[in-house]
Amino acid sequence: MVISxxxxxxxxxxFVPSVRVGLDMSGFARQFVEPETVTGEVSVDVELQExxxxxLEAGMMAVDVKKExxxxxxxxxxxxLGADFNILGRTPExxxxxxxxxxxxxxxxxxxxxxxxxxxxxxxxxHQTALPSEKYRAHWIEAGMGLKTELFHNIFIGWSLRGRLLxxxxxxPAMEPYFIGGYGKSNGNTTLMLHYHVLYRIPxx
Amino acid sequence: xxxxxxxxLFHSCQDDEICExxxxxxxxxxxxxxxxxxxxxxxVDSLRVFAVEKADQPIHDTLRFISALELPLNPSAxxxxxxxxxxxxxxxxxxTYERKTHMVSVECGFTMFFDxxxxxxxTHHIISLEAPMxxxxxxxxxxxxxxxxxxxxxx
Numbered sequence: 001m002v003i004s005x006x007x008x009x010x011x012x013x014x015f016v017p018s019v020r021v022g023l024d025m026s027g028f029a030r031q032f033v034e035p036e037t038v039t040g041e042v043s044v045d046v047e048l049q050e051x052x053x054x055x056l057e058a059g060m061m062a063v064d065v066k067k068e069x070x071x072x073x074x075x076x077x078x079x080x081l082g083a084d085f086n087i088l089g090r091t092p093e094x095x096x097x098x099x100x101x102x103x104x105x106x107x108x109x110x111x112x113x114x115x116x117x118x119x120x121x122x123x124x125x126x127h128q129t130a131l132p133s134e135k136y137r138a139h140w141i142e143a144g145m146g147l148k149t150e151l152f153h154n155i156f157i158g159w160s161l162r163g164r165l166l167x168x169x170x171x172x173p174a175m176e177p178y179f180i181g182g183y184g185k186s187n188g189n190t191t192l193m194l195h196y197h198v199l200y201r202i203p204x205x
Numbered sequence: 206x207x208x209x210x211x212x213x214l215f216h217s218c219q220d221d222e223i224c225e226x227x228x229x230x231x232x233x234x235x236x237x238x239x240x241x242x243x244x245x246x247x248x249v250d251s252l253r254v255f256a257v258e259k260a261d262q263p264i265h266d267t268l269r270f271i272s273a274l275e276l277p278l279n280p281s282a283x284x285x286x287x288x289x290x291x292x293x294x295x296x297x298x299x300x301t302y303e304r305k306t307h308m309v310s311v312e313c314g315f316t317m318f319f320d321x322x323x324x325x326x327x328t329h330h331i332i333s334l335e336a337p338m339x340x341x342x343x344x345x346x347x348x349x350x351x352x353x354x355x356x357x358x359x360x
Contacts, residue, residue, distance in 0.1 A: 127280040
């Protein structure tokens with residue numbers, strides 16, 4: 001894969017074969033508004049051909065909600081595999097600015113449980129129950145667009161907006177998950193999420 | 206230019222949630238006149254409702270001129286019964302159901318959804334009963350139709 005990039009590069013001085021590794025900062029930002037949800041995500045992209053990138057994103061999630069009437073805990077992992085296409089192309093003025101169209105397949109697996117639940121009922125009285133740990137899996141596809149630009153030498157920042165469509169998940173779970181790692185809140189078959197990235201490019205020549 | 210477009214937005218876009226309505230899970234009943242062609246509610250002049258298990262505590266005490274009714278299913282049992290006192294005639298409805306604990310949201314917590322499996326009822330005033338929607342959730346569906354006699358025409 002890298003060798004083919006190198007062959008192409010001989011004819012194009014603007015194209016530098018490289019691997020870029022990134023960190024998704026939106027998980028840190030989420031901590032301020034949803035402290036019960038912790039997510040972490042890294043990414044790797046490789047420019048297979050000029051303006052065509054193969055991308056792997058992977059991460060973890062953990063949820064711990066403690067309320068007067070319930071406690072909910074979840075933890076799991078996810079990955080997304082797909083491609084980006086740079087519609088901006090490369091110009092001598094901005095060889096490292098990218099406007100990307102993205103396609104992904106995503107998969108997430110998690111265990112979640114509600115060890116303490118109180119359902120208030122003004123007539124019958126409070127009902128106390130619990131839901132034991134259960135495994136939940138989800139598959140989704142996503143499309144989106146985003147930007148990446150070089151801030152300093154080989155240091156990039158960027159954002160991407162992703163629309164996601166849940167295509168398959170665990171049938172008839174005892175409990176719908178609150179948050180699916182890599183997908184977002186699970187209150188529907190679609191979700192929209194904004195990611196913010198900091199990336200480091202490793203030149204391959 | 207591209208750098209200017211790389212806006213630093215720190216929060217993912219998600220819908221806000223509202224607890225009210227989402228945790229409501231009452232059984233919804235409509236009253237209909239038997240043999241009436243159109244699917245319009247009829248009016249019950251007066252009604253008192255209490256649960257069989259808590260007869261000393263009416264759920265609704267003397268409702269006047271109503272066409273629909275909401276009743277709480279027992280989240281701690283797989284069945285419950287309701288006594289409908291039409292003041293001259295009294296009927297009992299007994300419902301058997303499966304329960305499913307449902308997470309509404311982190312903020313709102315959990316509620317109980319019910320899947321009605323069986324309905325048994327007396328017929329002192331009630332003519333018949335239908336269950337067009339057996340899944341009792343936070344949707345605003347009508348779950349039971351109670352058909353009453355046509356008192357005007359004497360049917």
